[in-house]
Amino acid sequence: MDLLAHLRYxxxxxxxQHFGRAATRLRLAQPSLSQRIxxxxxxxxxxxxxxxxxxxxxxxxxxxxxxxxxxxxxxADRLRSVVERLQDGEAGTLRAAxxxxxxxxxxxxxxxxxxxRSPGGELDLRELTTAEQTAExxxxxxxxxxxxxxxxxxxxxxxxxxxxxxxxxxxxxxxxAARPEVDLRALTGRGxxxxxxxxxxxxxxxxxTAGARHGFTPTAIRIVEGLEFTRALIRxxxxxxxxxxxxxxxPGTTWRPLAGRPLSWRTSTAWRAGHDGPAVxxxxxxxDLALRVHSGMFAAPAERPRAAxxxxxxxx
Amino acid sequence: xxxxxxPSGTAVRRAVPRINAAFADAGVTGRLHALDIDTGxxxxxAATHLTPTxxxxxxxxxxxxxxxxxxxxxxxxxxxxIPAAERTPGLSGLAVMRDAVRMSxxxxxxxxxxxxxxxxADVLWREVGFDAVNRTMAELGLTDTIAVxxxxxxxxxxRAHPDLTDPAALADISILNPARTNRSxxxxxxxxxxxxxxxxxxxxxxxxxxxxxxxxxxxxxxxASGFPFDDVRVSGKTATLPTLRxxxxxxxxxxxxxxxxxxxxRAASAAAILPAAxxxxxxxxxxxxxxxxxx
Numbered sequence: 001m002d003l004l005a006h007l008r009y010x011x012x013x014x015x016x017q018h019f020g021r022a023a024t025r026l027r028l029a030q031p032s033l034s035q036r037i038x039x040x041x042x043x044x045x046x047x048x049x050x051x052x053x054x055x056x057x058x059x060x061x062x063x064x065x066x067x068x069x070x071x072x073x074x075x076a077d078r079l080r081s082v083v084e085r086l087q088d089g090e091a092g093t094l095r096a097a098x099x100x101x102x103x104x105x106x107x108x109x110x111x112x113x114x115x116x117r118s119p120g121g122e123l124d125l126r127e128l129t130t131a132e133q134t135a136e137x138x139x140x141x142x143x144x145x146x147x148x149x150x151x152x153x154x155x156x157x158x159x160x161x162x163x164x165x166x167x168x169x170x171x172x173x174x175x176x177a178a179r180p181e182v183d184l185r186a187l188t189g190r191g192x193x194x195x196x197x198x199x200x201x202x203x204x205x206x207x208x209t210a211g212a213r214h215g216f217t218p219t220a221i222r223i224v225e226g227l228e229f230t231r232a233l234i235r236x237x238x239x240x241x242x243x244x245x246x247x248x249x250x251p252g253t254t255w256r257p258l259a260g261r262p263l264s265w266r267t268s269t270a271w272r273a274g275h276d277g278p279a280v281x282x283x284x285x286x287x288d289l290a291l292r293v294h295s296g297m298f299a300a301p302a303e304r305p306r307a308a309x310x311x312x313x314x315x316x
Numbered sequence: 317x318x319x320x321x322x323p324s325g326t327a328v329r330r331a332v333p334r335i336n337a338a339f340a341d342a343g344v345t346g347r348l349h350a351l352d353i354d355t356g357x358x359x360x361x362a363a364t365h366l367t368p369t370x371x372x373x374x375x376x377x378x379x380x381x382x383x384x385x386x387x388x389x390x391x392x393x394x395x396x397x398i399p400a401a402e403r404t405p406g407l408s409g410l411a412v413m414r415d416a417v418r419m420s421x422x423x424x425x426x427x428x429x430x431x432x433x434x435x436x437a438d439v440l441w442r443e444v445g446f447d448a449v450n451r452t453m454a455e456l457g458l459t460d461t462i463a464v465x466x467x468x469x470x471x472x473x474x475r476a477h478p479d480l481t482d483p484a485a486l487a488d489i490s491i492l493n494p495a496r497t498n499r500s501x502x503x504x505x506x507x508x509x510x511x512x513x514x515x516x517x518x519x520x521x522x523x524x525x526x527x528x529x530x531x532x533x534x535x536x537x538x539x540a541s542g543f544p545f546d547d548v549r550v551s552g553k554t555a556t557l558p559t560l561r562x563x564x565x566x567x568x569x570x571x572x573x574x575x576x577x578x579x580x581x582r583a584a585s586a587a588a589i590l591p592a593a594x595x596x597x598x599x600x601x602x603x604x605x606x607x608x609x610x611x
Contacts (some may be wrong), residue, residue, distance in 0.1 A: 185611045188327070213545040215606050305570055307549035310430065310534045 018055035106294035113286035159269035162297035185215035192218035331607035342596035350604035386518035409433025434467035461500035505578035542598025
């Protein structure tokens with residue numbers, strides 16, 4: 001059995017929650033898709049979906065397999081890109097990465113701006129978490145990236161810091177979705193969908209602390225990776241929300257800005273200190289432009305005031 | 317003034333079971349009173365039960381010191397000679413220092429807040445007196461807030477019970493019985509802090525000095541742990557006795573919102589170090605403050 005291929009079929013069914021729709025998307029006959037999923041279920045010895053008239057709903061075991069297999073598929077993609085690079089001989093290629101949730105428009109603008117500034121230069125762009133990027137930058141397998149802050153800065157240099165306001169992703173029929181903007185305090189009593197803390201521990205903690213500062217302490221944290229799965233979870237449960245930048249619209253969920261812009265993701269370009277060759281500088285310029293124009297990012301606002309406390313151990 | 321409109325009754329009602337759940341999860345029973353200093357809106361959990369105050373009564377002492385000073389009946393800059401002998405033993409401040417010092421009343425007050433210095437507190441108890449402190453609390457309407465002895469007497473009472481880990485023995489300790497020791501309620505301790513911030517204890521420059529002083533406490537494992545925000549100021553004073561952990565204080569947000577909070581806890585365990593019981597004071601305080609700031 002081609003495990004990777006079967007896992008990809010499984011992911012599509014999980015996203016569509018429907019064998020017919022998934023089969024259409026995969027351009028397969030529905031019976032053939034059903035057989036492949038059954039094959040995977042036999043292989044794992046667990047049932048992955050509850051099949052009903054309404055569609056295919058992940059079983060608890062299916063949810064676990066989905067979460068775990070995501071990293072398997074990501075690793076397979078990375079392996080393929082490494083192999084392709086070896087085949088290409090890496091000539092003139094800048095190895096770069098972007099984080100999730102940057103938005104298709106920003107990534108497209110980045111690619112265009114890079115090509116305009118560097119005719120003939122190749123950009124090998126991957127989607128990596130900040131932790132993966134800092135590790136690969138240090139290891140020398142990545143030349144430049146776009147990282148979310150706070151991130152571990154040892155050995156790295158950064159471009160200008162840009163802010164991207166976060167809003168709240170709600171179920172379409174949520175009463176709060178009727179408002180033009182949402183006060184964080186109005187989310188009291190809700191759970192929060194967040195990526196695994198290990199992706200960027202400092203950002204995870206900072207998001208929770210900033211939420212608490214503005215009156216929102218989630219009742220529970222639901223760990224979920226990827227925008228599609230986040231949307232699916234929010235659609236399936238009224239008490240779950242996510243705090244993310246404005247995503248591409250999709251029926252079922254609604255994004256609303258937060259009143260007073262209390263939360264933002266800080267983003268900048270990054271490269272290994274002392275390794276800012278011409279291609280890296282072109283990437284940094286192109287990225288800065290693309291992020292400002294297409295991701296709604298803006299330069300850092302003034303620092304908030306600080307209340308001095310003895311535990312700080314130094315006077316302000 | 318706070319930008320927040322007065323909280324809905326619903327938010328406050330919903331906070332109470334969450335506060336009790338947090339107390340239960342930390343292995344304590346708790347009492348809490350939180351009030352918006354400007355609107356008077358409040359959250360209460362068993363807030364009128366008499367409870368031993370221990371070191372929290374130092375706040376009553378300092379409030380009286382500043383009220384007497386503001387009224388011209390006492391000079392808070394007066395220097396006191398404090399010989400090395402005859403100091404109340406303790407674990408911080410002058411109580412652990414070895415040599416004679418000369419210090420003003422207000423600098424003694426600083427040590428009392430910063431490190432809960434019991435030796436410095438007892439010097440002030442002698443200078444200010446129980447009658448003046450109890451009278452001041454009565455004038456402020458805090459009639460359940462009563463001092464009957466100083467920190468040396470509390471220490472003596474504890475020393476009479478060598479086994480502080482035995483629950484049966486603990487039940488007999490006089491200073492854990494609010495009828496026989498310094499006492500108050502969560503509500504009145506929060507109201508005392510509110511009175512200091514509203515300038516009802518004293519006004520003007522002495523009041524500013526007193527509020528600044530109450531922001532100097534060095535430890536942050538209790539109330540302040542619930543507000544780990546760079547722009548939020550937490551002032552307060554802790555109190556600790558076997559199984560009892562308290563803190564009362566004021567939380568100030570940069571939008572002008574200010575909240576007086578008192579949290580009293582009693583742990584099931586007699587262990588001296590209980591990080592969860594310390595931290596739940598901050599957790600409970602923040603649930604209450606969030607409810608007062610709710611939309």
